[in-house]
Every structure is written in structure tokens, then in C-alpha cells.
Amino acid sequence: MWSVWEYLGAAMPTLRTLEDLEREGLIVPDPRLEEAAQSLAIALTPDIVALIDRADLANDPIARQFVPSPRETEIAPEELADPIGDEARSPVKGIVHRYPDRALLKPIHVCPVYCRFCFRREQVGPGGEALSPTELDAALAYIREHGEIWEVILTGGDPLMLGSRRLRALIDALDAIPHVAIVRIHSRVPIADPGRVTAELIAALKPQRTQLWLAVHCNHPRELSAASKDALRRLSDGGLPLLSQTVLLAGINDDVDTLASLMRALVAARVKPYYLHHPDLVRGTGHFRVSIERGQALMKALRGRLSGLAQPTYVLDVPGGHGKVPIGPSYVGDDPDALLIEDAFGKQHGYPG
Structure with missing residues (x-):
């Protein structure tokens, strides 16, 4: 599907409204999108829009990052307005x-x-x-x-x-x-x-x-x-x-x-x-x-x-403003008497503690 701006030979502006997104074929009308748009502003630059695969919008990794979704209206109990405690x-x-x-x-x-x-x-x-x-x-x-x-x-x-x-x-x-x-x-x-x-x-x-x-x-x-x-x-x-x-x-x-x-x-x-x-x-x-x-x-x-x-x-980023901590996997076993080190390919090797 061609963008209307490509059809007109004009430069596309940043898309900022649900109407903009609908005109570009990036959303279908849904009452929940109004609520999503109120909780966070919309902006998709021409550079970002150009990266979107319009043939598979539901799964496109670019569209999913920037196009509002009805799922944004689903608020879980553990979710926070200030999740990292600024x-x-x-x-x-x-x-x-x-x-x-x-x-x-x-x-x-x-x-x-x-x-x-x-x-x-x-x-x-x-x-x-x-x-x-x-x-x-x-x-x-x-x-x-x-x-x-x-x-x-x-x-x-x-x-x-x-x-x-x-x-x-x-x-x-x-x-x-x-x-x-x-x-x-x-x-x-x-x-x-x-x-x-x-x-x-x-x-x-x-x-x-x-x-x-x-x-x-x-x-x-x-x-x-x-x-x-x-x-x-x-x-x-x-x-x-x-x-x-x-x-x-x-x-x-x-x-x-x-x-x-x-x-x-x-x-x-x-x-x-x-x-x-x-x-x-x-x-x-x-x-x-x-x-x-x-x-x-x-x-x-x-x-x-x-x-x-x-x-x-x-x-x-620990909720409540307590800062970032690394949470990557450990490669060291927890037995102090038989220390095992796991290599990058999942094999374990003994090492003198």
C-alpha cells in the first residue's frame, strides 16, 4: 500500500494523531485506541514510518514499538506510573x-x-x-x-x-x-x-x-x-x-x-x-x-x-528508585567444594576454588 504522501510526491510530516495513523493504514479504528493515545503521545517520524512492513502490521517489530495498541489499556496491578522511582x-x-x-x-x-x-x-x-x-x-x-x-x-x-x-x-x-x-x-x-x-x-x-x-x-x-x-x-x-x-x-x-x-x-x-x-x-x-x-x-x-x-x-532497574543491577546468567556453580564453571556452550568444567 502506498502512502498518500508518496502518491502526492510530497514529504510526509511526523504522524501525531490517530487520524494520521488511520489515513496511513497503520491502525483500524478501535475505541480503546483513544485511551491509549491519551496515556502517551503519538509521534512517528517519516524515517520510522518508512521502516514499517505494512503487509504484517500486527507482527512488525517497528510498528509495534510506535503505533498505539488497544492492549495499552490493560493495566496490571503491579504496574506503576513511576516504575523506576524518579x-x-x-x-x-x-x-x-x-x-x-x-x-x-x-x-x-x-x-x-x-x-x-x-x-x-x-x-x-x-x-x-x-x-x-x-x-x-x-x-x-x-x-x-x-x-x-x-x-x-x-x-x-x-x-x-x-x-x-x-x-x-x-x-x-x-x-x-x-x-x-x-x-x-x-x-x-x-x-x-x-x-x-x-x-x-x-x-x-x-x-x-x-x-x-x-x-x-x-x-x-x-x-x-x-x-x-x-x-x-x-x-x-x-x-x-x-x-x-x-x-x-x-x-x-x-x-x-x-x-x-x-x-x-x-x-x-x-x-x-x-x-x-x-x-x-x-x-x-x-x-x-x-x-x-x-x-x-x-x-x-x-x-x-x-x-x-x-x-x-x-x-x-529495581522499582522504587533503587537503581540498575545486572541480572545476567551465572556461569559459576554454587558448590564451594566442587567449583564448576559453565562455558559459553553449556559444558561444565572443574576449577580450583
Whole structure:
């Protein structure tokens, strides 16, 4: 099926409403979709829409990430509005200080696309709060006053949705804080809107003193389009070290072939796989969740297939604001008198304890 925009020979805008999605043939009307759209904003960029297999929308790993589903209206008792406890660790608006040596700074709550499993779905979207100049000053003052903060993680929202001038000013402000050594940015932009990765943006991402790392959110190998790979190349050629974050999602990437292809493709694009996140207890996202046992089995399978360079760390963000912990499989037996080590292929070997 052709998009109406292709038929007209016009550039497709970002799809932001249920009407947009219906016109493009990406949904069929369902009263429950109105409720889903109210709980989380809709945004699919032209780059993302171009990746969708319209012949199999129900199972397409790209569509399932961004197109609202009636299943989002199914709320389980254990699901939470603030699943990782940001609010409990937010001493100042825009700051989350969960670990002593690092803090999140959330300057903006707008994203190029809205992932239907987003753990900040209660906060992000058009009209969501962004920090005012006064609030940003207060957040920066908090960082200045806490000398233990060695790393600042810019998140949100998506920090790369800020204009280059504002982004440059923010990074300069962090660069001027002597005890901040690392600035890390979490972004979907290189994947979802690679055209935003301009020379001006890359120049804005170069502090004078601190080191800046960019963590790119990517969940499926098909997200690494030619345009996305080119954006990642420009970032890497510009001197920016790149990491990846992936969420383990049922029906999207919860099989070893998909994960292996994704991790290899990231490494080939000069992106070091960093985290594989166990899905959070976000309201209305039960259809995305897999068991920890399943995740551990997948990590074991990856260990036998991929080099260490392509291995992410499988982590769980403990509900209540208690931080991330690695939950990967163990390869060490629990008998101290007969220590057994399991290799990457499932065979056990004795080792002197």
C-alpha cells in the first residue's frame, strides 16, 4: 500500500494523531485506541514510518514499538506510573540523583518518536514540562553544589531535540563545573530522525574540558537504516564515542537471531552495545514484557555467538528508585567444594576454588 504522501510526491510530516495513523493504514479504528493515545503521545517520524512492513502490521517489530495498541489499556496491578522511582530521587525539578557520583538532568520532555513502552510515558509528549530558564539554573546549581557528581546524564525526553544553540549553552554550563568529568546523552534521534544530526549539532556536542558520550536507543536491526548508519558515522567521525541501549521486548527482539544481528550491526556502525534493559513495570505494557529467565537464556545464547565487543550488560532497574543491577546468567556453580564453571556452550568444567 502506498502512502498518500508518496502518491502526492510530497514529504510526509511526523504522524501525531490517530487520524494520521488511520489515513496511513497503520491502525483500524478501535475505541480503546483513544485511551491509549491519551496515556502517551503519538509521534512517528517519516524515517520510522518508512521502516514499517505494512503487509504484517500486527507482527512488525517497528510498528509495534510506535503505533498505539488497544492492549495499552490493560493495566496490571503491579504496574506503576513511576516504575523506576524518579520522583523519589528528584531533589530539584529536572534532576534525578540516584547514585552518588552521577545525576540525571532532564531539560526537555519532547521526543522525535514516542515508544509505546516508555517508562516516562506519564511525563513525555507535546505540552509536557520542559525546564524554564529559572528551573534550569536551579538544576545546574544543584550539580555545582554537589561535588560528588562526576557524571551528568542528559535525558528527558530527548536532549537532541533541543536546538543546537541551546544544547551548546547547556553543555558549556556543565563543562564549567570543575567536578563534572563526563557528560552522557541518551537519544533516539540518530535512529528516528537522523536528518537532525547536522554539522552544527555535532559541533554543539563537543565540550572543551569534559568528555561527552552518546548513548543511542536502538531495539531492532531494521532500525539501522542507511540514513541512521550515516548519522552514526558522522557522529563517530566527529569524535564522539557511541554506546547503545536496547530494551528487551516480547515479539520484537526476544530471540537470539534478532539480538545477535542487532549487536553485530551496532558494532559495525562503531556503536558499543552497553545495556540490554529488562522491560520496566510501566502501566499498560504487559504485552511487551518477557520473563527474566527468558532474558538470561538469551544472554547465555549470545555469549556463545558474539565476541565480547558485542555483548551488552543485561540489567533490571529495581522499582522504587533503587537503581540498575545486572541480572545476567551465572556461569559459576554454587558448590564451594566442587567449583564448576559453565562455558559459553553449556559444558561444565572443574576449577580450583
